[in-house]
Amino acid sequence: MNTQITAPSKLYIGIDIHKRSWKVHCATDLFSGKTFTMPPKPELLESYVNKHFSEYEVTTAYEAGCCGYYAHRSFESYGWRSLVVNPSDIHRKGKERFTKTDKIDAQLIAREFKDGRLDGIHVPEVDREQLRSLFRRRNDLVKDFRRIKSVIKMQLLYFGIKVPEPYDNDHWSHGFRGWLDDMVFQYPIAKASLDSRMRYFRFVDEDLRLVSNQLRAYCRKHYKKDYYLLHSIPGIGGIVASGIICELGDLRRFTSIKHLAGYVGLAPGVHQSGDNQKHRGITMRAHCLMRSYFIEASWQAIRTDPIMQAYYRKHVGKNVKSVIVKVARKLLSRTLAVIKTETPYVIGVVE
Incomplete structure (x- = not known):
């Protein structure tokens, strides 16, 4: 019986990127691979892959950090699949939590990528x-x-x-x-x-x-259209609107308010065991800069919008910090709705 290859072999490359050098680990479907050090030049990695793995489908991943997205864009221009991952998303087992070297980091990235446990962060234009x-x-x-x-x-x-x-x-x-x-x-x-x-x-x-x-x-x-849509919302002025455009990008990419709130960091933390359930405030994982801007904008919103003011007064008597976070979450929901519907907000209209 004749056998034929029905799918291309895959190469998984985990990279620990630094200013002066890269630690690279290459793994395939069949072997765990090798680790080596190279200068921080994407074109040198392309030459290495073309020489040793010319018939492979290449995927790369590295941690987001000070070196930005230049390498990611270079890898994609070679026709490779590339991910930039959040360092906290890389799972460490046992003693891996207490040992950290560039070699181990590169191996972990390649292993997690190979096992399908890594999701990339959003890379802006x-x-x-x-x-x-x-x-x-x-x-x-x-x-x-x-x-x-x-x-x-x-x-x-x-x-x-x-x-x-x-x-x-x-x-x-x-x-x-x-x-x-x-x-x-x-x-x-x-x-x-x-x-x-x-x-x-x-x-x-x-x-x-x-x-x-x-x-x-x-x-x-x-970004005239989005800028003026955001500017129509009480509490969101020119600087906050510009910040949303700069830091969050096109809000249309978020599928729901839950998705957006989790990204900004206005989602509640919950711990449940059996019948016991505790809320641990807002999540620690957040876009801290935009979260602070939304909370500051919420104070202005409750002064200028009767609906926001009524929502705030409904929770009077509770912890002020908790209440303003609720208002910020509502303001975030309003922001997403305005962009998704492309309809300016009108003060006094019940949502």
Whole structure:
């Protein structure tokens, strides 16, 4: 009886990617494979595969990290199937939890991939990924802005200088900035220190405004439809709308609110054993940046939307943190609905 090969042999490549080198493990359907080190160049791995596994169907996987998606896109351009995986999704057995080397990591990725236990994360388009870098830069500037304001107030407190009552708030008006510029110390060296901090404050303030305007302008131009749909929702302003477009991508890819809430991190954690069931608050696995933006947006939503306000008051008396998370989940559901139906939100209309 003649036998024929009905399916191509498969090659599974697990890669532990670092800046200066890659640890690569190759495994097939028939053998566990070998591990080797190579320079961080996708084209060299392609040459190796073409030389030793030319007839194989190639699949690759590596952990998401600082090296981004360049390797993933290169592998896909070779006609390979490629996954970028969340490190926490890689199952470790027994002592594997207590031993970690680059070689072991590459072997684990290849093994889990071969056994069909790995799912890849969402890889954004190049234009959206690069737009996301601007949004994250803005977030860094916000942190710097808050920090320098705290440092300046700390210096005033240290020297026993009381801020006038009209200026003693989080809003730094032009009058308050002028008051700081005109301040006189007993010794000029303290004034030099304050002036230096004020120069840095103004630099960060100007750069933050510039980046914010660039971000909003780009989203209005290139994602006009989604931007204005999101902007119609009370609580979601230009920056939050831009953040959703940058970080979450096209919301139409989410099949349900449960799917989206799990991605953002507004899904409840549950532990059940027999008849005992406990809720453990929101899940630890989250897109922390967008979760914080939705929670902040929820405070604005309950001030401007009667429906959200009524929903919040219905839970008055409970833990405030738990209630605002419920509101954020409702706001997230509203966001998905607006994008899916492509219908602007109208205040006062019962959902």
